[in-house]
Amino acid sequence: MxxxxxxxxxxxxxxxxxxxxxxxxxxxxxxxxxxxxxxxSPAEKMRAMILAKLGVTEEQVKAMSTEDRKKIEDKIKDMIKQQVQNDIGKKGQKGLVADILA
Structure with a gap:
């Protein structure tokens, strides 16, 4: 062997x-x-998830005209702002963030 x-x-x-x-x-x-x-990165993941919600891929965004691309980028910014505002509004929700000062 x-x-x-x-x-x-x-x-x-x-x-x-x-x-x-x-x-x-x-x-x-x-x-x-x-x-x-x-x-x-977390930002790239967030962008990918938003694009998926919109039904668009990164390649499709890159292939868009300047006007269309600006519209989609503005929509992404608005969706991120909305998500941040929703997260701030959930202060009473438990388990999201640990308060180390308490």
Whole structure:
């Protein structure tokens, strides 16, 4: 009996299950999408969620005319302001922020 290699390899397989990070046809997996989203800053995540609510992708925004892009950017700003105001209005809600001075 001989061991051909020792140590970690680039791809692990157990019972025919591969641990690769992309599907066999080259499309991103759910894990890839999750890791990509989690690597974003909080501001980028907020923007992505607002764009999703509006039904627009970042690529679509980039392809818009200057007028349309300004309209969508203004809409995003308004939605962020509304979200901040809603969060401030929830002072009585418990579990959101710890008051360390109390």
């Amino acid at each position: 001989s061991i051909s290699s020792v140590g970690p390899s680039s791809s692990y397989a157990y019972a025919g299950v591969s641990a690769s990070t992309s599907s066999p046809i080259g499309e991103p997996t759910a894990k890839d999408e999750f890791l990509k989203f989690q690597s974003k």
